[in-house]
Amino acid sequence: MFESLLDIIRCPVTRSKLQLQVISKRKKKFLNEEIEIVWEGILYGDDNWFYPIINGIPRLIVEAFDDYKDFLQKHVTDYAQRKNFLEENNHRFLKYIRTKNAHTKASFAQEWGLYNYETDKTWDLDAQGMLNRFCMETDETENSLKGKFVFDAGCGNGHLNIILADNGTPSIAMDFSLSIVRAFDRNENLLAQFIQGDVQFPPVDFEKFDIVHSSGVLIATHNTELSFSCLSPCVQPGGKLSVWLYQPRKNFIHNLFNFIRNYSSKLPVRFQYYLYAVTLLPISFVVKRLKGNNQNTHEMMIDILDWFSPQYRWEHEPSEAAAWYHKRNFLGIKVTHNNMWGFNIIGVKNQKL
Ligand SMILES: C[S@@+](CC[C@H](N)C(=O)[O-])C[C@H]1O[C@@H](n2cnc3c(N)ncnc32)[C@H](O)[C@@H]1O
Numbered sequence: 001m002f003e004s005l006l007d008i009i010r011c012p013v014t015r016s017k018l019q020l021q022v023i024s025k026r027k028k029k030f031l032n033e034e035i036e037i038v039w040e041g042i043l044y045g046d047d048n049w050f051y052p053i054i055n056g057i058p059r060l061i062v063e064a065f066d067d068y069k070d071f072l073q074k075h076v077t078d079y080a081q082r083k084n085f086l087e088e089n090n091h092r093f094l095k096y097i098r099t100k101n102a103h104t105k106a107s108f109a110q111e112w113g114l115y116n117y118e119t120d121k122t123w124d125l126d127a128q129g130m131l132n133r134f135c136m137e138t139d140e141t142e143n144s145l146k147g148k149f150v151f152d153a154g155c156g157n158g159h160l161n162i163i164l165a166d167n168g169t170p171s172i173a174m175d176f177s178l179s180i181v182r183a184f185d186r187n188e189n190l191l192a193q194f195i196q197g198d199v200q201f202p203p204v205d206f207e208k209f210d211i212v213h214s215s216g217v218l219i220a221t222h223n224t225e226l227s228f229s230c231l232s233p234c235v236q237p238g239g240k241l242s243v244w245l246y247q248p249r250k251n252f253i254h255n256l257f258n259f260i261r262n263y264s265s266k267l268p269v270r271f272q273y274y275l276y277a278v279t280l281l282p283i284s285f286v287v288k289r290l291k292g293n294n295q296n297t298h299e300m301m302i303d304i305l306d307w308f309s310p311q312y313r314w315e316h317e318p319s320e321a322a323a324w325y326h327k328r329n330f331l332g333i334k335v336t337h338n339n340m341w342g343f344n345i346i347g348v349k350n351q352k353l
Contacts, residue, residue: 001038001053005193008172008208011045012060012201018043018051023075028056030190042076048085050076057184059196060203061176062097100222101198103311105177106269108156108220111305112179114298115157117186121299122156127163134160137344138211138242139336145169148210151234153199154217158183158192165189172204199227206233215244215344216306219314228324237351241330246342248315261308269309276304321345 003020011018026039041053043060051064052071059068065083073079087094115122122130135141140148146168152161155173158180164171170191173183176198184194197203199217212235218227228243235241249255264272284300295303307313318335322345325333330347337344 001041001056001058002190002193003038005058005195008205009043009058009060009195009203010205011043011049011051012062012197012203013049014046015206016046018045023053026056030188035190040071040075042072048082048089050082055181055184057180057194057196058203061101061196061198062201063094063101064196066094066098101176103265103269104220107265107272107305107309107311108175108177108179110269110273111302111309112157112177112182114302114305115179115182116298117157117159117182119298120296120302122159124295124299127159130160131163131167133337134164134213137215137244137336137346138213138240139334139346140211142167149208151202151204151209151212151231153197153202153212153214153231153234154220155180155183155194156216158187158194161192161194162187162189165191172209174199174202174204200230202231202234204234207236207239209234209236210239211235211242212239213242215242216246216342218243219246219316219342220310220312222312224314224316225324228321229328232328232330232349235349237349239349240346241325241349242336242344242346243321244337244342244344245321246313246315247317247338249340251340257307258313261313264308265311265313272309273301273305276308277301280304280308315342318343318345 006018006020009018021042022038023040025036027034028037037056038053039056043051043058052059052068054071065072065086125133148169150169150171152171152173155161155175156179158173161171161173166189173192173194174197180194180196212231214231218224221227232241281301284304288295322333325347329350331350332348335343335345
């Protein structure tokens with residue numbers, strides 16, 4: 001983590017600035033130079049909330065004090081008192097957080113763990129295709145994007161953020177799952193910075209970003225509109241909020257799959273992997289090959305896991321999402337991309353708010 005990131009990140013619960021205690025620094029290679037970054041540290045917020053920086057990445061989820069207890073016990077002398085304080089004073093809140101998050105973190109960590117940065121495409125697109133799609137979805141061009149500050153809320157494998165950085169577009173790339181660890185290791189561009197965080201508790205300063213983009217993420221949370229409303233304060237006046245959402249389909253197979261996933265998604269995440277590998281993957285392989293689709297087996301499995309394993313998979317109509325923007329006084333609301341699976345919609349935050 002660069003220390004300059006302290007200007008942007010915030011405690012996800014209290015929204016206070018974070019005080020940094022450095023444990024260790026390390027040099028990381030960025031393009032042609034090695035730069036020293038904070039490799040391990042603790043970030044302290046108000047009201048006793050605290051978060052680790054592990055292997056260069058700030059872990060800014062509400063439940064970080066528990067998820068990373070081994071690391072924190074080693075480095076925070078009064079860890080036990082701090083943890084007890086948080087547990088006692090936030091009993092119901094923490095129960096709610098743990099219930100809503102555990103499955104999602106595990107299912108997406110497994111999904112992105114399959115992704116091979118060398119060989120795999122992301123949603124069937126290569127690097128240029130991903131940049132083109134981002135431009136289309138956000139209604140920008142490669143040129144207009146240069147210098148714009150992007151918050152990618154739910155960045156998945158983080159490949160897009162590396163591509164944006166190579167285009168001169170700085171971004172904060174956040175995901176709930178540990179997909180950010182491999183993305184961070186791979187990244188050599190100073191303009192892409194990775195953090196762990198929850199879209200419902202965005203650990204960044206409000207009104208800082210020119211573009212807040214969240215693609216295929218809000219529908220994987222327990223309440224899409226709630227997540228939308230948690231992200232909208234991050235957009236600066238005149239900036240854009242761009243979201244990609246699934247939409248309902250009148251298609252027998254689609255609805256059958258949704259019916260099956262209602263049950264199968266409740267199974268243990270690792271078990272689901274093996275189950276789908278011996279059932280859906282062979283069928284998908286044959287059908288896709290017959291249709292001339294050349295996806296490799298990782299890519300197919302990622303598609304299958306993305307549909308079947310997340311705890312939540314909501315579908316919305318464009319008019320419903322447009323209403324979320326209207327309610328929050330966004331202007332210039334438009335659907336920028338629409339296919340049988342879903343659509344991307346943008347809105348511009350009213351300057352007068
Ligand atoms: C379908 S993937 C899309 C990833 C990326 N935006 C893309 O288009 O390739 C959904 C991502 O949302 C992340 N996610 C789900 N719930 C989240 C939450 N509450 N906060 C942050 N990320 C979340 C998952 O970990 C996963 O990486």
